[in-house]
Amino acid sequence: MTEKTMQAISIEQPGGPEVLKLVEAPMPYAYEGEVLIKVHAAGVNRPDILQRMGAYPPPKDASPLPGLEVAGIVEKVGRGVTNLKEGDQVIALCNGGGYAEYVAVPAGQVLPLPNGWTMTEGAALPETLFTVQQTMIDRAGLESGQTVLIHGGAGGIGAAAIQLAKLKDCFVLATASSEEKLDYVRSVGADIAINYLTEDFVEKTKTATKDKGANVILDIIGSDYVDRNIRAAAIEGTIVQLANLGGREATITMGLVVAKRLTIFGSTLRAQPNEVKENIANNMKSQIWPALESGKFIKPKISTYELQDASAAHRDMDAGDHFGKIVLRTSANTDVRND
Known part of the structure; x- marks a missing residue:
């Protein structure tokens, strides 16, 4: 045959x-x-x-x-x-x-x-929603009223994360690199859009939260963003590392991780068992x-x-x-x- x-x-x-x-x-x-x-x-x-x-x-x-x-x-x-x-x-x-x-x-x-x-x-929808559901919702335990900082807000994952956070009535800050992209992240729900080329997202986050910081941070950059995310995070905040587009190595201030009682975790989706993905799909x-x-x-x-x-x-x-x-x-x- x-x-x-x-x-x-x-x-x-x-x-x-x-x-x-x-x-x-x-x-x-x-x-x-x-x-x-x-x-x-x-x-x-x-x-x-x-x-x-x-x-x-x-x-x-x-x-x-x-x-x-x-x-x-x-x-x-x-x-x-x-x-x-x-x-x-x-x-x-x-x-x-x-x-x-x-x-x-x-x-x-x-x-x-x-x-x-x-x-x-x-x-x-699938790759972006599975990723954000698994990390920001299921593992980070995002709750209503929290503050979320999302890097790469104009990308597929970033835009989905903004919207899922807004569905939970969260306050959302998102970074992007041009006025067109900043307009886009606002259009999908970001409360504050930050041009990471010209603005300091750490200071913008602290100002927007009256120095409390972000409860959940989604990052795709890595490198020097890791330590800056630690500084932008709230007490008992969670930092989710989805990718390392800026570099795989990072120097961090462990004293702040300890003092703020932070959780930092990474995530990949493809290699996980089918049963895990089925559970994410049901959620x-x-x-x-x-x-x-x-x-x-x-x-x-x-x-x-x-x-x-x-x-x-x-x-x-x-x-x-x-x-x-x-x-x-x-x-x-x-x-x-x-x-």
Whole structure:
């Protein structure tokens, strides 16, 4: 029997955007506990860039193809899956393989496409929402009325974090690098937007909180931001390190960590067990989906590329001046809104 194939984006070798190639790849199979999704749209994320560069290899049991989030239609249902059926419109957090016409995903990482959202819009949700739910909500225990400082507020994770914090009635400060990006972070709910190129976020945070500091800080920079975050944090505050775009090494003032009784933790999502991701998905469905479907969650700014133009999408992200989300569309995408 001839093996079924599909179009997909492969990483030819570690390197720049030009190493992303459109290829004919074997179509995945929905094994026990999985569903096969016909992909309509796939989100582009920073971990995809790192994987392309050879700095973020996929787990041994994951697809070697890039792509961590998709929206599409359930094509096949594997044995033991009872909560999904063929034809369902869904979004999903993938362990890999999202830059393709089809992807197999553990059923626990699949959620319904929110009512009122198109496939392209839905594909911008999973990686960001899973990340923020797991770190800021589930682990940091964000509570109503707290102050949150979010770095990279104009990015996909930053904009989602702003909105989830506002859903909990928190006071939000967010950093960005241009007036256009500052306007964007305000539009999604930030109470104070800080230009980190011209303003000191530590002083701005202290001024806004009458020297109390931020209860929760989300950081993607690392390097010298780590110690500055410690200075901007409130007593018994929590600092969440999601990435280290500014550098992996940091010198910190441990005396302040002790004196303020701070919690500092890092997080990665992809390598965690499927059971952990399923638990995050269940929390998201109960806590976030009502806001997505009622219009309380503002849809992200999205730049779109066709699947075969994945290298151009990566060049856009590499340039560093984009904001919002970047999404790849497959030939199946007609972008009908889910009503």
